[in-house]
Amino acid sequence: MIAAELDTTNRYPPRQTLLIDADDTLWENNIYFERAIAAFISYLDHRVHSPEQVREHLNRCERSTIAQHGYGLQSFRRSLIDCFEQLSDEPVTPEKHTRIVAFTEAISSQEIELLAGVEDTLYDLGQRHTLILVTKGNHDEQNDKLTRSGLRPFFSSVEVLSEKNTAAYIHILSSYALNPRNTWMIGNSPRSDINPALSVGMNAVFIPHDFTWVLEHEVVDQPNPTSQLLKLAAFPDLQLYF
Structure with missing residues (x-):
C-alpha cells in the first residue's frame, strides 16, 4: 500500500520524534x-x-x-x-x-532480511517526523547490521544501548531535549521497548513479532494518563498514524 492510498485522518501532527527499535522491528533477528x-x-x-x-x-x-x-x-x-x-x-x-x-x-x-515494507515506510515517515534508531546489544554488531541493512540514511541519530530501561529512556529524553508527549518508542519488545518507555511518560507503539526473544516477553503495561499506546499488526501500519 502506498502513502497516497492511506486514510490519514487519524494521523498525529507532524514533527513527532519516533524512536525505532532494530532487531525484529526492522529486520529479522531472533x-x-x-x-x-x-x-x-x-x-x-x-x-x-x-x-x-x-x-x-x-x-x-x-x-x-x-x-x-x-x-x-x-x-x-x-x-x-x-x-x-x-x-x-x-x-x-x-x-x-x-x-x-x-x-x-x-x-x-546471515544477510539482513528487512521486514515487509520497512524501507518505504521509513522514507515516508521521515518526510514528517524525526527518526532515531534506538537499539541495544553489542555496539559493533548492531552498527554492522545497520550498515548492511542500508537503512542508516533514514535516521537522524543512532543509539546503541547496553540496556533499554527507564534510566536509558530518561537519558535519551534529556540528551535530545525531547518532550515525552511527542516522543514514541516503536518496537516488538514489551520488556525493552514498550514498558520502560511508558513508565517515563513517553508514548509507545507495540508491533508484535512471532519470534520475539523469550527474555523480552512481558505483559504490556497500560499507559499512564499522559501517555498513549498503539498496537499495530505490521510496520507499514505506522503510516496510518504518523
Whole structure:
C-alpha cells in the first residue's frame, strides 16, 4: 500500500520524534538464534531433560551471561557452552567447543532480511517526523547490521544501548531535549521497548513479532494518563498514524 492510498485522518501532527527499535522491528533477528538453539538442543540430546527443560536452563544461562558480559553473539556462544557444561555428562572438548560455536556461525554471516515494507515506510515517515534508531546489544554488531541493512540514511541519530530501561529512556529524553508527549518508542519488545518507555511518560507503539526473544516477553503495561499506546499488526501500519 502506498502513502497516497492511506486514510490519514487519524494521523498525529507532524514533527513527532519516533524512536525505532532494530532487531525484529526492522529486520529479522531472533529466528536465526532460535535455529541455532534448536540445533544445540538436538546435539546435546539429553537423556533426562526434555528439550523444553534444556531450553529453560539455557534461558537461565543467558540471563547470567548477559548480566556479566552484556548482549551479543559472543555472549550467546558463552551461554551455549555454559549450558552444555552444566547439563552434559561429558566435558567440553575442543571438538565439542568447535561444534557448539559452529551453531552460531550462520547468525554472523546471515544477510539482513528487512521486514515487509520497512524501507518505504521509513522514507515516508521521515518526510514528517524525526527518526532515531534506538537499539541495544553489542555496539559493533548492531552498527554492522545497520550498515548492511542500508537503512542508516533514514535516521537522524543512532543509539546503541547496553540496556533499554527507564534510566536509558530518561537519558535519551534529556540528551535530545525531547518532550515525552511527542516522543514514541516503536518496537516488538514489551520488556525493552514498550514498558520502560511508558513508565517515563513517553508514548509507545507495540508491533508484535512471532519470534520475539523469550527474555523480552512481558505483559504490556497500560499507559499512564499522559501517555498513549498503539498496537499495530505490521510496520507499514505506522503510516496510518504518523
